[in-house]
Amino acid sequence: MAEQQASPTLKAGQRHEVSLELNGRQVSGWAEPRMLLSDFIRHELGATGTHVGCEHGVCGACTVRIDGKAVRACLTLAVQAEGSKIQTVEGLAAADGKLSLLQQAFQRNFALQCGYCTPGILMSLAHYLETNPSPSEQQLREVIGGHLCRCTGYTHIMAAAVEAAAAMRQAG
Amino acid sequence: MKPAQFDYVRAGSVEQATALLAQHGARARILAGGQSLMAMLNIRLAEPALLIDISGLGGLRDIRIDGDWVEIGAGVTQAELLAWPALATELPLLALALPSVGHFQTRNRGTVCGSLAHSDPSSELPLCLALLGGEVVLRSQRGTRRLRGQAFQTGMLSTAREADELLLAVRFPRARAGQGFAFHEVARRHGDFAIVALAVSADASGATLAVGGVADTPALCKLGLDRGSESSGAELDAALNAFAWEMGGNDDLHATARYRRELVRRLAPGLIAEALQRRASA
Numbered sequence: 001m002a003e004q005q006a007s008p009t010l011k012a013g014q015r016h017e018v019s020l021e022l023n024g025r026q027v028s029g030w031a032e033p034r035m036l037l038s039d040f041i042r043h044e045l046g047a048t049g050t051h052v053g054c055e056h057g058v059c060g061a062c063t064v065r066i067d068g069k070a071v072r073a074c075l076t077l078a079v080q081a082e083g084s085k086i087q088t089v090e091g092l093a094a095a096d097g098k099l100s101l102l103q104q105a106f107q108r109n110f111a112l113q114c115g116y117c118t119p120g121i122l123m124s125l126a127h128y129l130e131t132n133p134s135p136s137e138q139q140l141r142e143v144i145g146g147h148l149c150r151c152t153g154y155t156h157i158m159a160a161a162v163e164a165a166a167a168m169r170q171a172g
Numbered sequence: 173m174k175p176a177q178f179d180y181v182r183a184g185s186v187e188q189a190t191a192l193l194a195q196h197g198a199r200a201r202i203l204a205g206g207q208s209l210m211a212m213l214n215i216r217l218a219e220p221a222l223l224i225d226i227s228g229l230g231g232l233r234d235i236r237i238d239g240d241w242v243e244i245g246a247g248v249t250q251a252e253l254l255a256w257p258a259l260a261t262e263l264p265l266l267a268l269a270l271p272s273v274g275h276f277q278t279r280n281r282g283t284v285c286g287s288l289a290h291s292d293p294s295s296e297l298p299l300c301l302a303l304l305g306g307e308v309v310l311r312s313q314r315g316t317r318r319l320r321g322q323a324f325q326t327g328m329l330s331t332a333r334e335a336d337e338l339l340l341a342v343r344f345p346r347a348r349a350g351q352g353f354a355f356h357e358v359a360r361r362h363g364d365f366a367i368v369a370l371a372v373s374a375d376a377s378g379a380t381l382a383v384g385g386v387a388d389t390p391a392l393c394k395l396g397l398d399r400g401s402e403s404s405g406a407e408l409d410a411a412l413n414a415f416a417w418e419m420g421g422n423d424d425l426h427a428t429a430r431y432r433r434e435l436v437r438r439l440a441p442g443l444i445a446e447a448l449q450r451r452a453s454a
Contacts, residue, residue: 007184009222012177033180033223036214055173056211057278058364069251069280075210076281079180080203080225124277145362146275 010079018078022047023091031078038062040078041088049089049119053148060147063120064088070127089119092126101171102126105164106157113151121147125161133169137162175213179222183229186311190338192224194313197335200224204246207274207282208290232340237262241343243309250279250287250297262346265304265371268355269296275363289339291325294366294385296357298325302390303371303382306344310337318343321390328388351375352451354443358435360426367427368435372447379444381412386421386432395444412440 010016010033019028022045029044041050041064053061055074062073065087092100099107102125112118121144128135128143135143140161149157183189193200201220203209204227212218226232232247235256242262244253250273253259253266260267273296274282287297288308300306301321308324310317310333324332333339347353357369369384381393393415395408416436421429 007182010180012179012221032177034175034177034213036174039174055214057207057274060275060277063277066281070277071281072207072277074214075206075278077180077203077206077210077223080206080227127280128276142271142362143276146277 016079018044018082020081020083021085023087029078033077033079035078036074037064037066037076037078037081037086038073040081041073041086044078047088047090051116051119053116058148059117060120060124061117063123063147065123065127068127068130070124087123087126089122092122100126101167102129102160102164105160105167109156109160109163111152111156111160117147117149121149121157125164129165129168133165135165140165173214173216175210176216176219178213178220180225181222182225186226186229186231186338186340189224189226189229190311190313190336192222193338194336196222202226202289202338204286205249205281205283206286207278208286208292212290226338237346238343240346242346243341243343244284245341246283246285246339248284250274250282250284251276253284254279263304263344264347264351265300265353265355265373266344268353269300269357269369269371272296272355272357272359272363272366272369278363285339285342288321288324288342289331289333291327291329291331291389292365293328293388293390294369296355296366296369296371296384299369299371299382299384299390301325301342301344302392303373303380304344306342308339309341309343310334311340312337316340322392325389348375350451352447352449354447354450356439356443358439365426368432368439370436370439370443372440372443374444374447374451376451379447381415381440381444383415383419383436383440386416386429386436387419391415391419408441408444409437412437 015030018031031040038052042048051061053059057072057075063070064073066084200222203223203225232245234245236243254270307318307320326332352374354372357366359366366385371382373380378396382390384390416433421432423429
């Protein structure tokens with residue numbers, strides 16, 4: 001294994017610059033080592049579409065895409081995201097504000113009530129439907145099962161997910 | 173909640189990581205996928221002074237076949253192992269169990285070795301390691317050693333890893349012809365912590381049942397062919413009953429110990445039959 005340059009220790013209690021790509025834009029902010037990526041995105045970068053729920057990986061509200069993969073922002077340190085490409089719910093719609101096919105399906109099916117869990121679910125499905133364009137209902141249930149929604153009873157979310165998968169297949 | 177303060181260093185090599193572990197010992201923790209450790213930090217069950225991030229080390233990201241073994245490096249995520257094309261033929265038990273390890277979103281980041289190092293009594297990967305007779309590879313500045321799964325996991329969230337050791341890889345024995353496997357988990361929600369997780373391996377000599385979520389570590393029950401093949405016999409029921417009592421178990425928010433033992437008695441016979449049948453058709 002090639003010996004790489006040893007990185008300097010980032011000291012506790014001090015703020016360190018973190019640069020990353022957020023929804024296609026190069027941005028940077030400052031973070032102590034202990035700052036969670038969820039808090040960094042919201043408070044340092046000002047993108048408050050990512051929500052914070054349980055902060056131990058269970059509820060899924062903070063789910064974002066890091067280098068394409070849907071992951072929990074609360075179980076990732078901001079300093080770990082240095083140099084990565086992050087996509088949040090703000091990055092789903094087109095530049096002109098037109099909602100993505102996935103978002104349109106959620107809107108059509110009333111797949112949200114209070115909307116707290118919605119950004120996380122959208123980010124999970126956005127990744128999952130890329131890896132598996134023709135999912136079974138059971139597979140979609142398991143992906144959505146990684147999120148807690150206390151309003152909808154999930155029925156409309158499932159309907160939206162099934163419809164979004166079909167719409168995305170059709171659009172190619 | 174938010175983590176307490178710590179220093180953070182991105183390791184440039186395994187050597188640098190083990191040097192830091194030798195220097196800081198139990199005050200340091202290794203961070204790979206963070207899907208167990210970050211939750212522990214957030215609820216302040218762990219308050220290390222230093223986090224050593226090994227997630228950027230390319231040399232730890234390999235899944236490779238080494239003779240009769242499959243070796244999985246410390247950086248390999250659960251999602252990467254699940255997507256490994258040879259998984260169903262080389263490690264059929266893991267192909268059955270991995271979809272129950274956390275959720276899609278946590279498997280994308282959580283590592284196989286991290287789950288083993290965390291050593292939760294209800295988690296699936298330590299259960300598979302114990303049942304298959306796999307081993308972990310521990311590296312320190314003092315050298316490298318291998319430990320069998322059951323010797324490695326010593327109790328609830330505790331392992332035989334010394335404070336200066338890095339869990340470098342895990343090795344599972346490759347499936348052989350004539351083996352059959354089955355896995356089943358009971359949880360409130362798919363992907364949540366198992367109330368009870370059961371795994372069975374079967375071959376010509378009989379079946380072995382492994383149970384997680386009841387005792388502090390995975391428990392094994394070896395059943396001879398005469399008992400194992402009679403999947404609903406009174407003798408099997410008696411053996412499972414004795415095994416269930418031996419495990420004891422604890423009550424918690426999700427289930428009583430009594431309920432957990434009953435799940436083992438009720439679910440094991442069908443699962444044993446399934447593994448024996450797969451053995452025959454393999």
